[in-house]
Amino acid sequence: MNNSPTNISEIKEQSIKELLKQYVRYWYLFLFGILIALTGAYIYLRYATKTYATSSTIIIKDEKKGGGAAELAAFSDLSLFSNAFSDNIANELVILRSKSLIGKTVESLNLNxxxxxxxxxxxxxxxxxxxxxxxxxxxxxxxxxxxxxxxxxxxxxxxxxxxxxxxxxxxxxxxxxxxxxxxxxxxxxxxxxxxxxxxxxxxxxxxxxxHSVENVAAHFQGLLNLVHDGKNGEVVSLKLTSSLPVKAEDFLNELVYQYNQDAINDRSQIAQKTSNFIDSRLEIITRELDSVENNKERFKSTNRLTDIEAEANLILENASDYNKRQVDTSTQLELIDSMISYMDSTSSIDLLPSNIGIDNGEIQSSVGTYNQLVLEKNRLLKNSTSKNPVIINLDSQIEQLKSSISGSLKNQQRFYQVAIKDLNNQENIFNAKLSQVPEKEKLFRGIVRQQNIKEQLYLFLLQQREETSISLAVTSSKAKVVDAAYSGKGQESPKPSLIYLLSFILGLLVPFLLIYIYYLFNTKVSNRSDVERVHRTTPLIGEIPKLSRGEEELIKHNDRSILAESFRILRTNLQYLLAGKTTVDGGLPKKIFVTSTIKGEGKTFVAFNLALSLAQTGKKVVLVGADIRNPQLHRYLPGQQKDKKGLTEYIIDHTIAAADLASQSEYNENLSIIMSGVIPPNPAELLMQPRTNIFFEEIKDLYDFIIVDTAPSMLVTDTILINKIADVTLYVIRANFTDKKLMEFPKDAIEEGRLANIALVLNSVTMSNFGYGNKYGYTYSEEKKTFFQRLFNR
Structure with missing residues (x-):
C-alpha cells in the first residue's frame, strides 16, 4: 500500500514521457510548420494595409461657468456671456458625432x-x-x-x-x-x-x-471614437484609426473647426434676435420719452415754473424711497409686459430674447433652455421632417417650456401689479399728508416720475444693445484645441509582434493537431510502448526493423545489417529466457513455436530468420512448417521442391520416419527444413492425432533447436491445440499492421491458459520507433544513407 503513490507517480511520469516522445519524434514537422507560418506572416505583413491611430484633444467650454475665451476676459462681467448657454457635455458629444457636422467636414475636404x-x-x-x-x-x-x-x-x-x-x-x-x-x-x-x-x-x-457625402459621413461616423472619462471636466479626446494618418489628421482638425463654426452661428442667431428685439423696444421707448419730455416742457411753460424740482425734492425728501421703488417696479412690469406681448406673437421656431433685464433668474434660465431646444429643432429640420419622432418630442418640450415661461411671466406680472397698487396706496397716504403742496407741483411730480421711468428703461436698453453688438463683433470658439490631431509612430494594426507570435503558435499547433489526429485515428500498433501498455507481464524480447523496398529479407553469414543484429538480440534474449528451464522429461528446452494473431504479421519471416541466426552459432536447427492450412515456407525456398513430403504426410502415413522429411537448407549447412506437406481437408483434427507428439519426440534428439512456424492463433485453432508441446511460443505482432484491439486476444488467451510460455516479438518497426542500433547512433551496416535519411534518422 505504501508503494502505490510512488507507482502511480511513476506511471504518470512514464505516460507523460511517452506522450511527449510521440510528438518529439516528428520534430521536423514542427520546424517545417514554423518556417511556413513565419514566412506567411512575413508576406502578410509586407503587403497588408497598415493602420495608424490618430487622436486630438479639445476642451469644450462651459460658458455657463464663465468658460469664455481669453480674448473676452475684458467683457467677463457682462451677463450675456455668462448665461447664454446651459451646456451639457453629453449633448456636445452627440453634436460632434452627428452626420450633418461630419458631412460638412467631408464636403470641406472633398473626402468623397x-x-x-x-x-x-x-x-x-x-x-x-x-x-x-x-x-x-x-x-x-x-x-x-x-x-x-x-x-x-x-x-x-x-x-x-x-x-x-x-x-x-x-x-x-x-x-x-x-x-x-x-x-x-x-x-x-x-x-x-x-x-x-x-x-x-x-x-x-x-x-x-x-461616393455620396452621406455614405462617406456614415463611414467616418462609425470610425470616430469620442472619449470623455468624466474626470477631466470638459476634456474630450477624438480618436480615429486609418491607413492614411495625414487624412485622419486633416479630418479631425476640420471636424473641430466645423464644430466651432456651428456653435458660433448658433450664438450669432440668439444675439441677432436679441438685438432686433432691443431695437424695436428702443424705438417705442424713444417715442414715449419724447412725449413725456414735451409734456414736461409745456407744463413748466404754461405754469411758469423754474425750479420745481428743487422745491419738490425739498418737500418730498422723505418720499424718495417710495418713488425709487415705484420706478423699479414699473420698469420690471414694463419689461414683463413687453416679453409677454412678444411671446404671444412668436412661433415654435423663433428664439426668445435672453437677458433683457427681467429680475428673475428662473425665467432667464428657462429662456436659455428654450432657445437651446429651438436651435436643436432647427438643426434637425435641416436633415429631417416635422414628423420625425425626435422633432415631435422637441416640439412637445418647447410648447411645455413656453407655457411654463408664459405662466411665470404672468405670475411675475401679477406680483408687480399688486406691488405697484400697494405703492400707489402708500403714495396716496403720503399725498394726504402733503395736502398743502400745490396741485401743480403734484402734477409736475407725476410728469417727472414718468420721465425718470422712461429714461431708466431707455438707458438700460442702450446698455443691452451695446453688449449684444459686442457679442456679434467678437465671436469665440466653442472648443479649445489642446492637442491638434497627430498620429502615433507605431502602427495600430497589424501588430508585427502579435502576428509573428500567432504565426509561431499556429506553426506549432497545425503539426500538433495533424499528429494528434493521426494518433487519434491510428488504431494500429506503432511501437514497443503500445505493446507493453496491454501486455504488462508478458516479456517483449525482440524488435525487428521494417525492411525497405527491395531489401533482402533473409540474413546472411557475417551480415552486419540492422536486421541481422535485431535477430542476434532476439536470439540472445531467447537464450536468457530459456536459461534455467527444463522440459517435462528433464531435458533442455529446444522447441520454439512462432505464431501470430492473424495472417500477414510476419511469423514465417521471423521463424526463418531466427532459425538462420541460431544456425550461424553452430547449433543444429530444424525449421518445421506447421501452418498446414496456408504454408508459407516455400516463399523462402526457391530451390527446394515444394511438393516434398512434410508434416501432414508423417501424421497420416505411419511408415514415414521424421528424419526422412528433413532437407538441408542452401542458406546454412546447420539448418534443416521440414515442409508442412499437402493441405489436408481436416487440419485441426489431423494435428490432434498422437502422431503429432511422436513427430516432435523423434526429432528432438536430432537437433539443438526446433523452430516451428504455426498457423495464426485467432483465425484457426491449430496453434492452440499444439501449443502445449512448445517450450516457448514467440507471438509476433506487426507494427503499423496489427490493430490495437487484436492485442487483447493473446492477452485473454494467456490469462485463460490457452496459450502458455509466451514471449512477444514486434515486427516491422520503423526506425523512428526502433529501440536499438541506428536509433542510438550505432549502426552495424556500411550502407550509405541520403541526406534526408540522415536528417530524419530514417
Missing amino acids: VQYFYEGSIKTSELYVYKPFKVNYLSVSDKTQLTIPQLVIIMHSDAEFTIEDINKTFSKKYSFGDKIDLPFGDLVVVPNTENIDKFNNYLEKPIHVVY
Whole structure:
C-alpha cells in the first residue's frame, strides 16, 4: 500500500514521457510548420494595409461657468456671456458625432472623391499628393449610387485619357475641358506643383472613385471614437484609426473647426434676435420719452415754473424711497409686459430674447433652455421632417417650456401689479399728508416720475444693445484645441509582434493537431510502448526493423545489417529466457513455436530468420512448417521442391520416419527444413492425432533447436491445440499492421491458459520507433544513407 503513490507517480511520469516522445519524434514537422507560418506572416505583413491611430484633444467650454475665451476676459462681467448657454457635455458629444457636422467636414475636404494608384501587387490610395483633381460639377441625385469608377491615364501635362472601369467609354481630353458624362459633368485639373512627382504618374492608370457625402459621413461616423472619462471636466479626446494618418489628421482638425463654426452661428442667431428685439423696444421707448419730455416742457411753460424740482425734492425728501421703488417696479412690469406681448406673437421656431433685464433668474434660465431646444429643432429640420419622432418630442418640450415661461411671466406680472397698487396706496397716504403742496407741483411730480421711468428703461436698453453688438463683433470658439490631431509612430494594426507570435503558435499547433489526429485515428500498433501498455507481464524480447523496398529479407553469414543484429538480440534474449528451464522429461528446452494473431504479421519471416541466426552459432536447427492450412515456407525456398513430403504426410502415413522429411537448407549447412506437406481437408483434427507428439519426440534428439512456424492463433485453432508441446511460443505482432484491439486476444488467451510460455516479438518497426542500433547512433551496416535519411534518422 505504501508503494502505490510512488507507482502511480511513476506511471504518470512514464505516460507523460511517452506522450511527449510521440510528438518529439516528428520534430521536423514542427520546424517545417514554423518556417511556413513565419514566412506567411512575413508576406502578410509586407503587403497588408497598415493602420495608424490618430487622436486630438479639445476642451469644450462651459460658458455657463464663465468658460469664455481669453480674448473676452475684458467683457467677463457682462451677463450675456455668462448665461447664454446651459451646456451639457453629453449633448456636445452627440453634436460632434452627428452626420450633418461630419458631412460638412467631408464636403470641406472633398473626402468623397478618392484616388487610387494601381501598383504591381496592391492598389494604394493617393492623398498627400494627387497628380490631378477631379471636380464633379454636377451629379444627378438619381445616379449617385451607380456612378462608375473612372480610370484616368495622363499622357502629358496637357492631355489625358478617361474611361470607366468596364471600358464602356474611352476618350482623350485636355486638362481643364468640361467633360460631359452620362452621370454628370466634371473637370480634371492637373497638379504640376511638383513636376518630378507628376511625371512619375505619366502613362499609369489612376482610379477615381466618387461616393455620396452621406455614405462617406456614415463611414467616418462609425470610425470616430469620442472619449470623455468624466474626470477631466470638459476634456474630450477624438480618436480615429486609418491607413492614411495625414487624412485622419486633416479630418479631425476640420471636424473641430466645423464644430466651432456651428456653435458660433448658433450664438450669432440668439444675439441677432436679441438685438432686433432691443431695437424695436428702443424705438417705442424713444417715442414715449419724447412725449413725456414735451409734456414736461409745456407744463413748466404754461405754469411758469423754474425750479420745481428743487422745491419738490425739498418737500418730498422723505418720499424718495417710495418713488425709487415705484420706478423699479414699473420698469420690471414694463419689461414683463413687453416679453409677454412678444411671446404671444412668436412661433415654435423663433428664439426668445435672453437677458433683457427681467429680475428673475428662473425665467432667464428657462429662456436659455428654450432657445437651446429651438436651435436643436432647427438643426434637425435641416436633415429631417416635422414628423420625425425626435422633432415631435422637441416640439412637445418647447410648447411645455413656453407655457411654463408664459405662466411665470404672468405670475411675475401679477406680483408687480399688486406691488405697484400697494405703492400707489402708500403714495396716496403720503399725498394726504402733503395736502398743502400745490396741485401743480403734484402734477409736475407725476410728469417727472414718468420721465425718470422712461429714461431708466431707455438707458438700460442702450446698455443691452451695446453688449449684444459686442457679442456679434467678437465671436469665440466653442472648443479649445489642446492637442491638434497627430498620429502615433507605431502602427495600430497589424501588430508585427502579435502576428509573428500567432504565426509561431499556429506553426506549432497545425503539426500538433495533424499528429494528434493521426494518433487519434491510428488504431494500429506503432511501437514497443503500445505493446507493453496491454501486455504488462508478458516479456517483449525482440524488435525487428521494417525492411525497405527491395531489401533482402533473409540474413546472411557475417551480415552486419540492422536486421541481422535485431535477430542476434532476439536470439540472445531467447537464450536468457530459456536459461534455467527444463522440459517435462528433464531435458533442455529446444522447441520454439512462432505464431501470430492473424495472417500477414510476419511469423514465417521471423521463424526463418531466427532459425538462420541460431544456425550461424553452430547449433543444429530444424525449421518445421506447421501452418498446414496456408504454408508459407516455400516463399523462402526457391530451390527446394515444394511438393516434398512434410508434416501432414508423417501424421497420416505411419511408415514415414521424421528424419526422412528433413532437407538441408542452401542458406546454412546447420539448418534443416521440414515442409508442412499437402493441405489436408481436416487440419485441426489431423494435428490432434498422437502422431503429432511422436513427430516432435523423434526429432528432438536430432537437433539443438526446433523452430516451428504455426498457423495464426485467432483465425484457426491449430496453434492452440499444439501449443502445449512448445517450450516457448514467440507471438509476433506487426507494427503499423496489427490493430490495437487484436492485442487483447493473446492477452485473454494467456490469462485463460490457452496459450502458455509466451514471449512477444514486434515486427516491422520503423526506425523512428526502433529501440536499438541506428536509433542510438550505432549502426552495424556500411550502407550509405541520403541526406534526408540522415536528417530524419530514417
